[in-house]
Amino acid sequence: MVSTTKINILKLLKAKEIISGEEIAKSLGISRTAVWKHIQDLKKKGYKIETTPKGYRLINNQDLLNEEELAKLPYKVYYYKEVTSTMDVAKKFAERGEEALIIAETQTQGKGRLDRSWHSPKGGIWMSLIVRPSLTLKEAYLLTYIAALATALAIEKVSRIKVYLKWPNDVIYKKDKEEKKLAGILLEIKAEIDQINYAIIGIGINVNNEISILESQAISLKEILGKEIKRKNIIIEFIKIFKNLLRSETKEVLKLWKNKSLTLGRKVKILHPEGKKIGLALDISDDGALILKTEADEILKIYSGDCTHLRPVL
Numbered sequence: 001m002v003s004t005t006k007i008n009i010l011k012l013l014k015a016k017e018i019i020s021g022e023e024i025a026k027s028l029g030i031s032r033t034a035v036w037k038h039i040q041d042l043k044k045k046g047y048k049i050e051t052t053p054k055g056y057r058l059i060n061n062q063d064l065l066n067e068e069e070l071a072k073l074p075y076k077v078y079y080y081k082e083v084t085s086t087m088d089v090a091k092k093f094a095e096r097g098e099e100a101l102i103i104a105e106t107q108t109q110g111k112g113r114l115d116r117s118w119h120s121p122k123g124g125i126w127m128s129l130i131v132r133p134s135l136t137l138k139e140a141y142l143l144t145y146i147a148a149l150a151t152a153l154a155i156e157k158v159s160r161i162k163v164y165l166k167w168p169n170d171v172i173y174k175k176d177k178e179e180k181k182l183a184g185i186l187l188e189i190k191a192e193i194d195q196i197n198y199a200i201i202g203i204g205i206n207v208n209n210e211i212s213i214l215e216s217q218a219i220s221l222k223e224i225l226g227k228e229i230k231r232k233n234i235i236i237e238f239i240k241i242f243k244n245l246l247r248s249e250t251k252e253v254l255k256l257w258k259n260k261s262l263t264l265g266r267k268v269k270i271l272h273p274e275g276k277k278i279g280l281a282l283d284i285s286d287d288g289a290l291i292l293k294t295e296a297d298e299i300l301k302i303y304s305g306d307c308t309h310l311r312p313v314l
Contacts, residue, residue: 002067002077005030009038010068013049013058020055042068063208065103065125069232073239075129076100084109087188087202090128094190094198101239103127110204123209124220125231129201129239133246137191140199141288141303144169145257146245147185147201152260154237155182155205159221159229167263167281167290167307171205173219179262179309180219182206203238207231254284263307268292272305281307 005028012024021035028035039056043049045066048059066079078100083089086102088109093100104127107120120126135142152163152171163182164172171183186202206220208228222228245253258264263281270277270292279294289301 002071003038003041005034006038006042007068007071009035010042010047010058013056014060018052018055018057023055063123063228063230063232065105065232065235070101070103070235073101073236074243075239078102080104082106082108085202086126086128087186087200090130090200090202091188094130094200098130099132100130101127101235102130103235119212119215120204121209121212123222123228124207125203125205125234127203127235129203129242130198131201131246132198133196135196137189137193137196138287139250140187140189140191140196142250142253143189143199143201144185144187145253145288146242147187147203149253149257149260150238150242150245151183151185151203151205153241154234155221157237157241158233159225161221161224163260164262165257165260166309167261167268167284168304172262173224174262179217181215181217182219182221205231205234207234250286254286254288258284263290263309267310269308269310270302270305271308272302277302278310 008028009024012019012027021032024035025032039049045068046064048062050057067077070077076098078093080089083104085107086104090102093102105122107126110120110126133143148165148169148171152165155163155171164174166172169185170181172179173182183203183205187199189199190197206218208222208231209220211218211220211223264283266281268279268281277292277294277300279292282291282293285291285301289303292300292302294300
């Protein structure tokens with residue numbers, strides 16, 4: 001539970017370079033002892049607060065993702081320093097009937113699509129959002145498009161760089177002819193035929209984290225920009241854009257996704273349950289499938305799979 005008193009103390013600390021415990025106590029109608037205890041709790045949550053002869057001073061340039069920093073979000077926030085996977089934690093809250101955002105500084109068993117592992121060191125955004133949208137099982141595919149689009153648009157808004165989308169769920173940074181993965185989306189749902197009970201959307205974004213030498217096709221925003229940025233700003237923008245897109249018409253969402261796509265118009269290789277297909281990615285159908293024209297001139301609708309961009313373009 002986020003403490004209103006702690007949030008108010010943070011507001012006072014952020015408003016002044018130095019503020020005394022007495023002034024905080026008077027402003028909030030609490031004792032100086034209570035102020036001291038709250039300050040100690042905030043320090044445990046990662047805030048760097050210096051005690052000086054004139055009072056308390058907050059070091060303002062910190063990159064924190066705790067409940068206090070994200071208290072204004074329309075979802076309850078659960079913050080952890082380390083988890084196996086935010087998807088694992090989210091399932092427990094989803095089964096309890098909650099809508100919530102689960103965030104971790106690090107994951108020891110981060111999950112990507114097709115049971116791949118996702119390297120999740122400190123400095124990135126590793127989160128899972130639990131939602132209960134008014135969608136049928138057939139419409140569930142839309143959540144992947146919405147989440148990927150919201151992630152891309154949030155990154156662009158905060159970092160001022162241009163990014164693209166790769167089918168089905170990757171956010172890509174493109175420089176010259178080189179394409180590198182910046183973020184990925186994972187969707188898990190529990191549903192009946194006529195409705196989704198809940199959906200868990202896993203989002204991993206390389207922000208200020210170091211990229212493993214084993215991930216040569218990945219890149220972080222820090223590497224692109226040459227500086228660190230505040231992760232909370234991306235999360236706040238993501239949630240705002242996500243909720244707006246969730247209220248939008250399906251055709252509008254798909255149109256926006258197509259406008260940012262690096263996949264459409266490209267020769268691609270798709271690995272899916274029925275095997276490997278190579279061809280030209282033509283379009284996204286109204287029901288979310290990738291329309292592929294194969295080398296044998298077949299027109300296929302592919303609803304899921306692993307996509308590799310090939311060169312040259314057909």
